[in-house]
Amino acid sequence: MTELAYRSYNFFTKRQSGLLVVIGLLVLLLLFGAFISDRFSSASNILNVFEQSTGLALVSLGQTMAVLTAGIDLSVGSMISLLSVLLSGTIDGEAARVLPVCLGIMVLGAAIGSLNGLTVIWLKVHPLIVTLGMGALLQGVTLLYTLGPAGSVPFEFDFVAYGRVAGLPVGAVFTIVLFILVALFLRYVPFGRFIYAVGDDEAGARLMGLPRKRVLVFVYAFSGFCCALTAIYLVGRFGVGNVYTGQNYTLASITPVVVGGTLLTGGRGGVIGTLFGVYLISLLNNLLNFMDISTHYQLIIQGLIIILAVSVYVEKKRAV
Amino acid sequence: MRTFKIAAAMAVASIAATAVAAEVYTGAPRTYLYNPDVEVCFNDTSQYKKEGPYTIGFSNAGLGDSWRVVMQHSVMTAAAEHSDQIEKLIITDAGHDDAKQVADIQDLISRGVDLLIVSANTQQALDPAVSRAMQRGIPVVMMDRRIASDNFVTFVTASDAMMGRLFAQWIVEKLDGEGNVVMLAGQAGSSPSENREKPAREVFAQYPGINILETVYSDWSPVKGKQVMQGMIAKYGDDIHAVWSAHGLQTPGSVEAFLEAGWAPENIPPHTTADVNGPLQMAIEHGIPMLEVGYPPAMGGISVGVALDVLAGAPVPCIYEINAQIAVSEGHNTPSIQTNLRLTDLVVPNGAPDMLVTGGMGQDYDPTTYSVDYPK
Numbered sequence: 001m002t003e004l005a006y007r008s009y010n011f012f013t014k015r016q017s018g019l020l021v022v023i024g025l026l027v028l029l030l031l032f033g034a035f036i037s038d039r040f041s042s043a044s045n046i047l048n049v050f051e052q053s054t055g056l057a058l059v060s061l062g063q064t065m066a067v068l069t070a071g072i073d074l075s076v077g078s079m080i081s082l083l084s085v086l087l088s089g090t091i092d093g094e095a096a097r098v099l100p101v102c103l104g105i106m107v108l109g110a111a112i113g114s115l116n117g118l119t120v121i122w123l124k125v126h127p128l129i130v131t132l133g134m135g136a137l138l139q140g141v142t143l144l145y146t147l148g149p150a151g152s153v154p155f156e157f158d159f160v161a162y163g164r165v166a167g168l169p170v171g172a173v174f175t176i177v178l179f180i181l182v183a184l185f186l187r188y189v190p191f192g193r194f195i196y197a198v199g200d201d202e203a204g205a206r207l208m209g210l211p212r213k214r215v216l217v218f219v220y221a222f223s224g225f226c227c228a229l230t231a232i233y234l235v236g237r238f239g240v241g242n243v244y245t246g247q248n249y250t251l252a253s254i255t256p257v258v259v260g261g262t263l264l265t266g267g268r269g270g271v272i273g274t275l276f277g278v279y280l281i282s283l284l285n286n287l288l289n290f291m292d293i294s295t296h297y298q299l300i301i302q303g304l305i306i307i308l309a310v311s312v313y314v315e316k317k318r319a320v
Numbered sequence: 321m322r323t324f325k326i327a328a329a330m331a332v333a334s335i336a337a338t339a340v341a342a343e344v345y346t347g348a349p350r351t352y353l354y355n356p357d358v359e360v361c362f363n364d365t366s367q368y369k370k371e372g373p374y375t376i377g378f379s380n381a382g383l384g385d386s387w388r389v390v391m392q393h394s395v396m397t398a399a400a401e402h403s404d405q406i407e408k409l410i411i412t413d414a415g416h417d418d419a420k421q422v423a424d425i426q427d428l429i430s431r432g433v434d435l436l437i438v439s440a441n442t443q444q445a446l447d448p449a450v451s452r453a454m455q456r457g458i459p460v461v462m463m464d465r466r467i468a469s470d471n472f473v474t475f476v477t478a479s480d481a482m483m484g485r486l487f488a489q490w491i492v493e494k495l496d497g498e499g500n501v502v503m504l505a506g507q508a509g510s511s512p513s514e515n516r517e518k519p520a521r522e523v524f525a526q527y528p529g530i531n532i533l534e535t536v537y538s539d540w541s542p543v544k545g546k547q548v549m550q551g552m553i554a555k556y557g558d559d560i561h562a563v564w565s566a567h568g569l570q571t572p573g574s575v576e577a578f579l580e581a582g583w584a585p586e587n588i589p590p591h592t593t594a595d596v597n598g599p600l601q602m603a604i605e606h607g608i609p610m611l612e613v614g615y616p617p618a619m620g621g622i623s624v625g626v627a628l629d630v631l632a633g634a635p636v637p638c639i640y641e642i643n644a645q646i647a648v649s650e651g652h653n654t655p656s657i658q659t660n661l662r663l664t665d666l667v668v669p670n671g672a673p674d675m676l677v678t679g680g681m682g683q684d685y686d687p688t689t690y691s692v693d694y695p696k
Contacts, residue, residue: 048430148508242442292411
């Protein structure tokens, strides 16, 4: 067995340390929060945070896949905005259109994403540039389509964002299931392991005859698909799509990925770490609200976390 | 009895204006007096009556411009003045992000607030979150920016529609019904912007000689306002005959753009403005025809008083309109817009350009050094 394949089989053990760090921090936050206010640790607040984390979790899932191949997807924010206005604009209050339009939006998201992947392959340009350009292009298309909130969705559509079954938020539970499925796919399906291989050593992967192009198209298509899910969730939450709905998600989607232990250099990490990263950030924002810390500090703290997380994990890779 | 009460309550707001000139209007809101409806809509709030002291949550859309800073200070001042009834005022700032404001509202509910004051970032996106708070029995007082539906107890505002119409009618009459207008709006999707644009378009539409060249968005910022107006000037040049600006925050940017593009001051087209000192200074210095219709940030403090009315179970008007000043540059009254108040009566000649002349915070107020001990 080659060194490369050996490494890709053992990714799980290698990402464990990162995962433990995130879970440790999460527990610390919970304890600290409970100390600050007894309402913080109430079930209703924790379930709220769980519910609030859904949008970020979905977009970060796709981002993790791109980063695992040593790429990045900077078009996610504009893609979410575009898909959200198309979604509510096309449904336009008609209950009968909800299902077909949602399916159409998922296909469109995957199609735009695969265009990202194909462009990376054809032009041999770094994904950073390709997806940055795609993001600008999609924002332009969004503004051509509408300058403000477009259309509407039936009132019941907010079930995807606020619905509770057996007391649990449906969107958040769906998200956990999706993360577990993707984690299993990455671990047990050969194509999933190729994603790590491409990110770990692209030249090596090419030499070994791994389907590098198919992997790249797949991860960006999947990221686009995740943007569509995020757009559906956000339209449920806001009752309408808007031209800048996704704007903040471009940067925000990268934070949980690096906090969760996936290396920006690719090949190391995984989606479960990202999920805990999302919970960590959502819980932190909630706690900062409880502590009456201004929004400006919330941004500063998030920035510091990214830098800290990247530096911690970079050291780990050098040590390998 | 009811009508007397509302007129009296609203008149209080007008005194909040800092302008000291004798011409300052201190009567009841014109929108109330001239309202042709026989009955004004009131909401019964007896279901929200509870014993104090109260915890009130204020979910602010953001502090993205000087108007919003003064408005938030006005909220804090009012809370300090009512500290006998208010145990705690919790303020969140959504940084003009819809997702954050939805989460903020949920967090405030988790923290056990008795009432929410909400200034919604955009009127549609916040609708589900605010409607849900109401469903859970938490009364919501909207302030400055409402949600699209009527799922709130009351909305404290100055009349956006009146501003939009007066601005538009004045422009129509300044242009004798013939000419091209650029609409320099605020933030796309926010209710103050939309609720001024729409009535203004209705007015313009009645005059076939008036042509709206384009509607551009300034995000209530002089810098962005200047940028987009530079674009408009490059594109249309002399064909711009008037600038309908949804507020005074972005007006200085537009005037600067004309000056820098080489316009002689006397050729700068008529502009509209509100609240901000800078545009008044510019209009006086350069002789620019300008109409000011105020949208006082003092509504922040007034919303706290309204919130206490709701928690006392007193009926409140469905839309709580406060009074606004109407002022015009010398010699620019028109048949429909007749006011004794001049820009020179409102302006603070040596004051900072970004200060608000309608903040109601007193003469010594300075937003950079302001602090108040409100119940936290």
